[in-house]
Amino acid sequence: MSRMLKKYTVIYKSVLIENLQYMFNIAMGFISYFIMCFVFIKLWNYIYADPGDLIAGYTKEQMIWYVMITEMVWFGARSSTITRQVSSDIRGGNIAYLMNKPYHYTLYILAKYTGEWSIQLPMYALLATVMGVTMIGSLPGFRPVTLLASVPCVILGVTVNAVFKLCISLLSFWIEDSAPFQWIYDKLILVMGTLFPIEIFPGALQFLFKLTPIYTVCYGPAKLIVDFSAEKCAEILLTQLLYLCAGLLLMFFIYGKGVRKLYVNGG
Numbered sequence: 515m516s517r518m519l520k521k522y523t524v525i526y527k528s529v530l531i532e533n534l535q536y537m538f539n540i541a542m543g544f545i546s547y548f549i550m551c552f553v554f555i556k557l558w559n560y561i562y563a564d565p566g567d568l569i570a571g572y573t574k575e576q577m578i579w580y581v582m583i584t585e586m587v588w589f590g591a592r593s594s595t596i597t598r599q600v601s602s603d604i605r606g607g608n609i610a611y612l613m614n615k616p617y618h619y620t621l622y623i624l625a626k627y628t629g630e631w632s633i634q635l636p637m638y639a640l641l642a643t644v645m646g647v648t649m650i651g652s653l654p655g656f657r658p659v660t661l662l663a664s665v666p667c668v669i670l671g672v673t674v675n676a677v678f679k680l681c682i683s684l685l686s687f688w689i690e691d692s693a694p695f696q697w698i699y700d701k702l703i704l705v706m707g708t709l710f711p712i713e714i715f716p717g718a719l720q721f722l723f724k725l726t727p728i729y730t731v732c733y734g735p736a737k738l739i740v741d742f743s744a745e746k747c748a749e750i751l752l753t754q755l756l757y758l759c760a761g762l763l764l765m766f767f768i769y770g771k772g773v774r775k776l777y778v779n780g781g
Contacts, residue, residue, distance in 0.1 A: 518714055521617050522625040529629025540634050544641055547589045551642075554581045554709070560692035570681070570713035576740045577711075579646055579653050583736040586642040590635035591672045595627045597696050605690070613773055620680060620769050627676050635672070639776040653740060660742040667747070668735040670754040675703070675731045677761035687772030702726075706744070707733035727761070730754045 533540070555578055562574040569577060600623060603609045613619050646653070682699060685692045706712070706730045712720050715772035723729055 519689040522621055525617070525622060525625040526629045526632075529626045530632055534629055537633065537637070540637060542608050543589060543592075543634075544638075547585060547638060547641065548645065550585055551582050551645060552649075553577065554585075567721075570711060572711065572713070572740070573654065575650055575654055578650050580711055580736050581709065582642045582646050582650075582739050584732040585741055586638045587635070587672065587732050587735060588704065588708055591631045591675065592634070593627050595623045596623055596676050596680045597631060597683055597693075599623070600680060601686040601692050604684070604686040605750055610776060613776075614624045620684075622763055623677060623680060625710045628673075635668075635669035651713060655741075656739070657742070660739065664735055664738045665741070667706050667738055667750055667754065670758060671735050674727055674754055674757050674761060677758065677765055678727050679759065685766045685771055687768075687775055692714070693705060703728055703731055707731065711737065724753075730757050 558574060558581070559576050562569065562577070567574070570578065577714060609619065612622070615622070639741065679696065679699065682692050682695045706715070706719075706723055708731075712723050712729065712733050715723065723733075730750065730753050734754065738747055738750065
């Protein structure tokens with residue numbers, strides 16, 4: 515087990531070091547993040563006619579910080595590794611070479627992806643903090659100690675999202691292009707839980723969203739930061755762990771079926 519973990523740790527470190535050399539390129543994405551957050555700051559300032567209003571249980575400051583945090587996760591965890599690279603490896607036949615390496619292909623991709631967002635996400639977190647404090651002010655009721663619980667939720671949320679996106683990419687074993695399915699999944703995550711908190715939607719939809727990964731990716735971590743409670747933290751962590759286990763099982767199953775398909779068809 516320790517030897518296996520060491521392999522993926524080496525992959526993670528090599529990608530981490532490589533991405534440290536391209537921090538300026540990563541920073542170029544700050545422009546899109548700034549524009550998105552600026553638009554939503556103006557939007558919620560307009561919607562909250564009275565600064566003391568509550569919408570779906572959120573104050574104006576909580577709502578704006580919520581959007582900034584979810585967008586931080588959205589932008590900071592973006593990568594083509596688990597989407598275009600996986601699909602390209604399968605369609606181009608490179609998978610036949612990679613699957614014979616002394617590591618599991620899907621875990622190799624996840625280790626590589628983790629090395630990428632380990633640089634991106636902290637940079638966007640710093641930008642979000644500076645923008646939020648400058649343009650909105652401090653988050654009411656926020657205590658730094660809540661980050662001790664919120665950071666693991668962010669990491670688990672990003673990982674759950676990566677596992678399910680990787681499952682979609684592995685469909686390239688059977689379909690020509692998995693990009694349309696990636697697009698649908700991304701838009702569901704973006705609209706339901708990223709741009710708007712789940713509480714905005716009708717009760718029936720809220721119950722439905724809580725049964726999907728949407729609940730664990732962006733909404734959960736952001737909710738804990740803007741309105742922390744121990745009960746909510748335990749609920750979100752448990753949900754994330756359940757989805758992570760289910761996603762990994764699904765990922766290994768799809769990959770196994772795809773590899774067997776290659777062997778049957780002669781590689």
